Amino acid sequence: MICLGIESSCDETALALVEDSKVLASVLATQMELHALFGGVVPELASREHYRFMGPLYDALLQKAGIQAQDIDVYAVSRGPGLLGALLVGVCFAKGLAFATQKPLLGINHLHAHLLVAGLEYELEFPALGVLVSGGHTHLYKISAIDDFQVLGRTLDDAAGEAFDKVGKVLGLAYPAGQEFDLLSQNGKLAINASEPHGIPNESCKKRKQNLFPRPYLDNDNLDFSFSGLKTAASSYIAKNPQLLQRDDVQNLAQLQLMCAAFTDAVVETLCIKCERALKQHPDIKSIIMAGGVAANSHLRQSMQSLALRLGKKIQIPSIKLCTDNAVMVAYTGCLYAQKGLYHPLHFEALPRGQVIPHDFCEIEK
Ligand code: KG4
Numbered sequence: 001m002i003c004l005g006i007e008s009s010c011d012e013t014a015l016a017l018v019e020d021s022k023v024l025a026s027v028l029a030t031q032m033e034l035h036a037l038f039g040g041v042v043p044e045l046a047s048r049e050h051y052r053f054m055g056p057l058y059d060a061l062l063q064k065a066g067i068q069a070q071d072i073d074v075y076a077v078s079r080g081p082g083l084l085g086a087l088l089v090g091v092c093f094a095k096g097l098a099f100a101t102q103k104p105l106l107g108i109n110h111l112h113a114h115l116l117v118a119g120l121e122y123e124l125e126f127p128a129l130g131v132l133v134s135g136g137h138t139h140l141y142k143i144s145a146i147d148d149f150q151v152l153g154r155t156l157d158d159a160a161g162e163a164f165d166k167v168g169k170v171l172g173l174a175y176p177a178g179q180e181f182d183l184l185s186q187n188g189k190l191a192i193n194a195s196e197p198h199g200i201p202n203e204s205c206k207k208r209k210q211n212l213f214p215r216p217y218l219d220n221d222n223l224d225f226s227f228s229g230l231k232t233a234a235s236s237y238i239a240k241n242p243q244l245l246q247r248d249d250v251q252n253l254a255q256l257q258l259m260c261a262a263f264t265d266a267v268v269e270t271l272c273i274k275c276e277r278a279l280k281q282h283p284d285i286k287s288i289i290m291a292g293g294v295a296a297n298s299h300l301r302q303s304m305q306s307l308a309l310r311l312g313k314k315i316q317i318p319s320i321k322l323c324t325d326n327a328v329m330v331a332y333t334g335c336l337y338a339q340k341g342l343y344h345p346l347h348f349e350a351l352p353r354g355q356v357i358p359h360d361f362c363e364i365e366k
């Protein structure tokens with residue numbers, strides 16, 4: 001079964017063709033540079049860019065895969081959450097194709113697709129703890145089946161990626177800041193380790209390692225997150241240390257790297273503590289699946305792997321290109337659902353961030 005996946009929920013226009021669990025081809029046009037000029041995604045511009053890219057990318061995809069339009073068996077498209085105008089471009093394009101070819105159509109929950117794509121590289125084991133960490137969302141799920149997701153916890157304010165992006169903006173890093181933040185943090189960690197020969201901390205290291213930032217919203221027994229206070233703490237620290245913004249000086253750069261490492265530690269430790277809590281509250285969970293743009297973070301990947309090892313759980317983190325927004329995840333999820341006989345009628349809706357996405361599939365009678 002060949003599924004065409006379409007992704008246009010934010011600032012990447014992406015299309016992919018997946019045949020069962022084999023990726024035939026994928027194409028992606030990013031708008032990152034355009035939005036970087038404004039320090040964040042401008043919804044109206046995002047929609048227009050999706051509209052401009054969608055048709056040419058579709059043609060390029062078919063050519064790349066060497067298949068004809070009529071070879072496609074099913075269409076899948078991200079229906080939300082995301083920017084409504086941006087989502088509508090993909091959803092309307094997919095509806096047009098499905099209507100013209102009379103092939104089945106599926107509206108895919110973008111967040112679920114982020115997690116399910118791990119199945120392309122690993123054998124998924126349910127129930128799983130789904131850790132979805134992206135620019136707009138931080139969700140913990142209990143995943144009992146490919147179409148059975150229960151939200152255990154979520155961020156009450158900023159998402160983890162948003163925290164990296166907003167603190168990055170204060171530091172003058174380009175949007176989205178996550179990747180550059182990660183590189184700066186890695187250098188900060190190297191500096192700490194280098195000044196700690198044989199792992200024995202000296203006094204100056206101890207001082208530098210002191211937790212600069214709090215581990216927020218842990219003093220409770222729930223599985224929710226709150227990263228906005230942490231972001232404010234980092235912004236105040238930067239305001240008190242304006243030399244962090246002068247990266248042309250080697251010492252200032254070293255200080256910036258240490259600050260980024262400390263901030264990353266605070267985010268990562270908070271995520272790991274709540275995941276451990278979730279696993280203790282739900283002992284039947286067998287594995288951890290972590291995905292979304294922030295799952296590309298090197299320190300988070302290592303820490304989550306260590307946590308899984310310590311607790312004797314399997315861990316499945318998609319490769320980095322499948323962590324950030326892509327259409328392979330949409331096409332693969334489309335294949336999984338279509339194989340189960342699920343589809344959507346043409347009138348299904350796109351839903352913006354903040355609205356619950358209903359489980360409103362129809363089932364093909366066998
Ligand atoms: O999943 P995604 O591509 O888009 C959304 O659906 O939001 O996630 C984008 C987010 C951005 O906030 C970006 O800064 C963050 O993922 N990100 C990272 C890294 N790479 C991307 N955050 C931390 N470390 C990274 N290496």
Ligand code: ZN
Pocket residue numbers: 110114134135292293324325
């Ligand atoms: Zn995403």
